Amino acid sequence: MRTGTPPAPTTSGGAGGPALLLVAHGSRDPRHAATVDALVHRVRALRPGLDVTTAYLDHCAPRIAQVAGRLGDAVAVPLLLNRAFHAKTDIPAALRTAGADLPLADVLGPSPLLLDALDRRLAEAGLPLRTAAQRARTGVVLAAAGSSDPAADAATRALAAAWRRSRGWAAVEVAYASADGPRVPEALAALRAAGAVRTAVAPYLLAPGRLPDRIAAAAGDAHVLAEVIGAAEEVAVLLLDRYDAARSSAGARRALSA
Incomplete structure (x- = not known):
């Protein structure tokens, strides 16, 4: 099985601050780890000197227990779009099991940067986006993984509503x-009923795999099918934003306790 980015050789953040x-x-599909690797390269290019280490919850190596326990000064940043079970339970539990008392950053979504990344993928797939009139005739399916957590699904629907308002789409429908x-x-049927002349499907997922393949197979009636968000530059910027926010909060807490 292909593994992800190997652990960094040092245990501190180096010149760029905490690691x-x-x-x-993680996924059995090797495209998942390849996407994570590409994203790590983008983060390193945006902030040279910052130590970036990858760990996985499942399927890929290294696992959190193999990495987190030996890190000294570091901030854990989940590569997740929604605050659901993995973010609320699995990752904190894995860090505790590893004996790692690390600041844990917020998940990536919602964020305007994710909307920019979704726009990028739709444009790359050939969807005309230049004018307001083109957008006003287009309906988009925001195709997410789905969650048993009502708050996570509500966050996805709120992002879809914000996407429609800010971009002027004819309609945005969420699918799972x-x-x-x-x-x-x-x-897609709901978009056509709402009057959309052109339809597009935008996977709200970070890496290729079983669920994106399922979405692609179901998108046959759409005019345009975008790729997953993947290692978009907007995601790399957002990861650093979440890292910086968690680092600042941790520093403020240490200052108060001192």
Whole structure:
């Protein structure tokens, strides 16, 4: 099995401050780890001197227990779009088990940077985005993984609403590749019923794998199917934003306790 980015050789943040421990979900699909590797390269290019180490919850190596316990000064940043079970339970538990008392950053979503990344993927897929009139005739399916956590699904729906308002789409419908809720064909039908002349499907997922493949297979009636968000520059910037915020909060807490 292909593994992700190997652990960094040092245990401190080096010239760039505390190390960034990027915590990804992991997948048996090798495209997942390849995407994480590409994203790590982007983060390192944006902030030279920052130590970036990857750990996975499942399927890939190294696991959190192999990495987190030996890190000294570091901030853990989850490579997750929503604050659901993995963010609330799995990652904190894995860090505790590893004996790592690390600041834990917030998840990536929601963020305007994710909307920019979604726009980028739609444009790359050939969707005309230059004018307000083109957007006003286009309906988009925001195709997410889905979650059993109502708050996580509510956050996805709120992001879809913000995307429609800020970009002027004819409509944005949420669909899920798993869990309960509308599927891509139902969402496409809702877009057409809302008057969309052109339809597009934008996977709200960070890496290729089983769920994105399921979304692609269901998107046959759409005019445009975008790629997953992947190692977009906006995601790298957002990871550093989350790292900086968690680092600042941890520093403030240490100052208060002192």
